[in-house]
Amino acid sequence: MKKKLAALVVGGMLSISISAQASNNVKQQSMSNADQKTDIEIIESLYRGGYAYWQQLRNDNGSYEDKLHLNGHRDHLGSIANSGMGLIALTIGHANGWEPDAELFALQTLRMLAGEDPSITVPQNATNTFIHFYNTQTGEASGDDWSPVDSAIMILGAQFAKNYFSENKEISRLADFLYRNTDLTPYIADVKTGRIYLAQHTDGTFKKWKTKAFNEYMLVASVANQQAKDTSLETQNAGNARKFWDIWYSSTKYLPVAKYNNIPVLSEGETWFTSQFNFLFNNYLINDFSNNPQFTEALISSTKTDYAFWQDVEIEGVNIKEYEWGSGAGACPNGYCVDRFHFEGDRQFNDNLVVSPHILAGYLPFNERAKSDLIATYRDDSINAKFELEGGYEILWRYSHDQPEWKAEWIEGVDFSTFLFGLAAMPEHLGIEFFNENNQYQK
DSSP states (O other), X not given: OHHHHHHHXXXXXXXXXXXXXHHHHHHHXXXXXXXXXXXXXXXXXXXXXXXXXHHHHBOTTSOBBSEEETTSXXXXXXXXXXXXXXXXXXXXXXXXXXXXXXXXXXXHHHXXXXXXXXXXXXXXXXXXXXXXEEETTTOOEEEEEEOHHHHHHHHHXXXXXXXXXXXXXXXXXXXXXXXXXXXXXXXXXXXXXXXEEOOBOTTSOBOSOEEESSSTTHHHHHHHHHHHHOTTSOOSSHHHHHHHXXXXXXXXXXXXXXXXXXXXXXXXXXXXXXXTHHHHHHHHHOXXXXXXXXXXXXXXXXXXXXXXXXXXXXOTTOOOOTTOOOOOEEEETTEEEEOOOOGGGOOTXXXXXXXXXXXXXXXXXXXXXXXXXXXXHHHOTTSTTEEEOTTSOXXXXXXXXXXXXXXXXXEEHHHHHHHHHHHHTSTTTXXXXXXXXXSSSOO
C-alpha cells in the first residue's frame, strides 16, 4: 500500500511538474508571439478584434446581448443600449470591409427596434421609453428600468447608421421613426439645478432618482433638445428641454469642475469625479460634444487626470507601471463596478484597483501617449489584460491589481464600445472625422 501511495505521490508530482512546464511553455509562447508582433500589427489585431466582439455579441434576429460570456454561454439578456452601439459598430465594420452585409444587418436591427419584426418586439412603456434589459429571444422585459439614457444611445446609434448609409431610405425611415416615437423631453426634471430623471415606471410615472450634469445623461439632454427644436414633433416638455440645454450644455460655462493636481475635470460636483466613460460616450455619440472645442478640451484634461491618478496610487506590494491607466466600468472581482478616480490616488472608488484598457483605447485620438501605452499593455503578459475571442481574435479588457489572479468571465458591450470607437478614430484608420460626420441628427 505504501509503495502504491509513493508511486501515486511521485506520479502526481510528475504530473504537476509537467502541467507547470506546459503552462510555462504556453506563457512563454504567448510572450514570444507578443514580442514578435510589430506595433502596427498589434494595433491592427486589436482593431479587428474590437469589431469581432460585436459580431459575436449579435444574435441572428438582430438583437445584441448585454454581455459576451467568454465560455460561450448566452443568457439571452439583451441591452437596448447595445443595439445603438452595435449599429455604430456595423458602420465601422462596413467602412473597413469586414462586414459586407452591414447594411442588411442594420435594417434587421432597426426593424426589430421599430416593432416591425413579427418574431420579436422590444418592450416600451406607456410613454414609449425602452426597457434597459430584455430577453433577446422572446422580447420579454427584464426588470422595471425604463431608461432614457439607454433609449438615447439606441436613438443616436440609429441616427449614426442613417447618416452612414445615407442613400438607404428604409434605414432613414426607421431611424427617424425611433427618434420621433421616443420623446425624451419629459425627463428634464429641473432646469435651474440641472437635474434629469434617471428612469420611469412601466406606467410612465417617474422614479424618484435624478442625476445632475455633468455625466452621460448629456446624451438624453441632447436628444431632448433636438426633439424640442423639431417643430414637426409634439413634445411634452419642449421649453424646458431647450432651456436645459442652453444653460448646461451649449458650453461648459456652468458645469461643475473638480480639480486634480490643478487639472480641471468636468463632473457632477467639485468634490468628486465621474467615471471616464461619460466623456467618451458623449464624444463618440453626439456632435454637440465632439465638434465643440470646449468639450474636446475637457476630454483632453480628463485623460491627463486619469493618467495622473494611476501614477499617484501607492499601495504596498502593488507595482503599477506607467503605461497602466484607464478608469471605467465593467466586470470586476465583485461582479460589476463603475470605477472612477479620486483625489491623491485615493482608491475608495476603485476598491479592486481595476484598470480599464477600453478607456485607454477610447482616448487614442486625444492623448499622445495612449497608443504606446495600449501597445505596452498588450505586450505585458504579467497582467490579465489580454483576452482571446472565438476565432482567435484578440482584445484587451479589465484586470485587477488588488486581485491579480482574477480573470473576467464576460465583457459588457456598452462599456467595451469605447475600445472599438477609439481604435476606429485613430488617424491611420477612419479618423475622428468619421464620428464627427455621422454623429449628427441631420447630415
